Amino acid sequence: MSELSPSPSRNGETSNHIKYNVSFSSTSKLAVPSIANPTLPTGEPTTAINLENAGPSESSFILEEDDHHLQVVSTSRHSVASDSSYPGSGGQDSEYEEEDGNNVNSSHIEEEALQNMLSDLIRSNRSYVNVRDNSLPLRELSFLDLNIFPNTHEAKNELEFYEKHIQIQKDNDEPAFHQKLKHFFILSTAGKPIFSMHGSDDLIMGYMGIITTIVCTFEESMKEDFKSIMVGDKTKIVVLNKSPLLLVAISQISYELMSSNTDSTSSNKEDKESDSDDILLINQLNTLYKYLLAILSKPTIEKNFHNRMNYDLRKVLTPLDFQNLEALCMKLTYGLPLLNQGESISDTESFDFFIGELMDSSIQSVKVTNTTRMKLNNILLSCKRLKLRDDDSALNRSSETASLIFNRTTKEAEKYLGDDLLFSFLLASSNKILNYMKPKNHSLSNEDMKLLFSMISAAEYQNRGGSFDEDLWIPLCLPNFNPNGFLYVFVKKISLSSYLQSSTVDQYLTIVLVSSNKNTFFQMRELSRFIINKIVKREQFLTTLTDELTGSTKLSILNDIKVPAIKHFIYKLKETNQFIMNDMVHFNNDRSMNTLLQLVYFYSILHNSRATRIKSKLKSTYNQQQGSNFVNPINTYKIDNKKLTYVKWQGAGSIVTGFMLSDNSFEFYCLSNEEIDSKELISSSLKIIRWCEKYRKRLFLGGGVVF
């Protein structure tokens, strides 16, 4: 039961960064937790969080029943099959506002319980709650204050720090190379470099040799894979061996070095248990690896290296691939896009990507009403029903060439235009999923989807400033779906506002059609025209859609949910692994690099904080009360696995509170950068959670439509 032992102060240092992880669990979905005997710990060494020296090291203590710090849970009701009052248990989403009386009641009890719990926690540490010196003026927080990275004090300002330690630099300058906080290398097992995030070939060549030698020596002499090593306590090197390729990450970034929350790792975590501390960097390396698979496919890589280990994979990579790899490195590590000198961040795609990765390959969805989503679903579904020669119906006859080619190539064999259409997506801003259509016996993993969307973003980035006339046709291997072959992706981005007379904002929609047949470009293009036509045909629908998308991409807690105290939140639905969050602009009133890096840091810490589950005692309590024959005890403690994490950063006149609440159905993360007490934090959080629950069908598209 090592999980339940108190306070694994893993980094072994005294703390100036405090974190509470409270876990509690109730016996059923509806059970209302209350604190029977909140005897809280007294002797814990705690200090106020101080931004000046808040580093990666932290001591966390975990309150849980085994320590008698917290007693869980006396429940009032025990039936498993009763209502679904708990937020996250799949309430109704209707187009109308309605409140169930029962829900309100039990929600109140729950809210109070949570509030008590949190305030007890905080009260037990008065020193830190009231430490803020109110005489200090609130000045704007800088990511440099957070000691996210070593050496922050050396840089005069954010820009200088970025240029010195973060920005990609490919020249021969060795001291500059060593100042970079993050490195990625991809090389062949023979030691030939394929890609490096920083540094010139000359500069990295020697390191490639050393890495290969170390990895292979482990392999040969110890018959073991080399996985990771800490150099001092500030640098970690992680290697992913995908022979004939080696992928290496070297990080000095505090939020990447903290041990992560094992709870959220992938399904086969049993055998990965020992790697759990490396999982974040390993996942990053996997993402880079999958990029290579996506553009080359596994057999191509293997065939090239077959019988000649000296193969130089760079020969088949294009300059665009190198640029995409660089962009991935920046997105994975910092949530930052590739920026030219003096360029500022123009969209949040890279930040969205980062959060999705952090949330275990979660996909960001777009809020629209059920009606709108259904209409779009139906448009996608009708693509599968379009007869090839049925020219006069919805098909736009403009394309003479296309029809000619159909006549020549398809003969009698194909009856429907969309016969080879496998998956289709409608995306808002090229990375947020609005609609998804799939066949009944196939589906795409979230990882594959993220890869696909990332490719599309990259292609669109390449084409930025260009016209919307371009139709993209990309051969792509989606490795989880099938690592051995290619699918062919048709991408068309349209500006909805260009079809509207009166529109002021730009709103884009991306149509993605994934075909299994290389020769179906014209069919897919025809389908995309059909879809566009259907969407823009009725002005009223188009206006509604445009307005909804605009509102959704600028989701505001203040305006949409009417919660003033919380500035940013993420709500993730576990069932489909999709998330939504509000516009980052509301955190600091800008979308600057400074704000972005702060959010990246806060959410990384919140997400990776260790939260412990409680199982054993609960089970026995429950069984004593219920009799073991009544309910399957295994199911019992699987049901409502609630956890919360609370982190507070303060100093330099600024204060940021982070809060996480999760159970089996959702994860909720939020940040507030003003003074907020536990009561308000809980009630605001629950309000947002309930809002997400209530509009669940608007916020999330579920598993997609099936044809």
Add this chain to the structure above:
Amino acid sequence: MSGRKKTLLKVIILGDSGVGKTSLMQQFVNNKFSHQYKATIGADFLTKEISIDGNKQVTLQIWDTAGQERFQSLGVAFYRGADCCVLCYDVTNEKSLNNLTSWKDEFLVQSNVSNPQDFPFIIIGNKIDVDEAKKIPSLQKKLQNITNNQLGGLNYPVFETSAKDGINVEAAFEVIAKMALQQEELNDANGNDVSDDYNDAINIHLESESSGCAC
């Protein structure tokens, strides 16, 4: 389709301890020479860019190994994926000449190259700057015995160099690069390079249960 014009070649330098492997590499890459002997422990890595026939840019990634047995612990890691191999001896040390064959055999065993007959090797006899008196007596004859030997002879180009005075060093590495490049081009011409074929479409059965996906 090629992303980069530059070809990268992995070159391995083998030979007894003290024959001047590290010195050759230092002379070639940095134009430096030191009389002091410092045994190589494990391995050393250096790179140099050269142009062949005035137009082809080649980056040589040179892996210098330890001649002393106790510092050799690298094995396959080291030899794997080499594009060419340099076998070195010292013109004043007969034993180092006689050992060339075993260095070559060791390399072929460890590297597991696909066509050992065609693999590019060259031989370098180093330290030709020293007094004639110190050199191996009737060196040319002995050398011929080794290179022309019917059974597993080392029938490779031979260069006599001085890492000290920089004699023939560049010429030798140029030939190394050319040979490796030729081998590489031969490989590519043989159609081993499966670069831009995106034809591995997946057989998808939308109706049946058989699955094209592994999920």
